[in-house]
Amino acid sequence: MPWIAYIVHFIAAAFLTNGIPHFVNGVSGRPFRIPFAQGAKLGSPTANVVWGWAKFLITFLLFAMLVTGILLARIFEGDV
Numbered sequence: 001m002p003w004i005a006y007i008v009h010f011i012a013a014a015f016l017t018n019g020i021p022h023f024v025n026g027v028s029g030r031p032f033r034i035p036f037a038q039g040a041k042l043g044s045p046t047a048n049v050v051w052g053w054a055k056f057l058i059t060f061l062l063f064a065m066l067v068t069g070i071l072l073a074r075i076f077e078g079d080v
């Protein structure tokens with residue numbers, strides 16, 4: 001696997017790991033810290049679900065780009 005794949009995996013895993021507590025607290029109905037919350041820095045449960053889901057989406061896109069890049073590299077490997 002190319003070295004860039006390890007970096008992308010690390011970043012995607014960081015987003016996934018950080019999205020889990022936001023999503024779980026939001027689904028449980030508890031406020032949790034989010035970066036764009038006003039006042040006491042505790043976001044509403046709805047905002048936490050959206051924030052966690054957004055992080056899951058970023059994780060999916062990073063993994064999808066990685067897989068697509070590796071597949072394309074292998075397909076075009078012999079054309080050079």
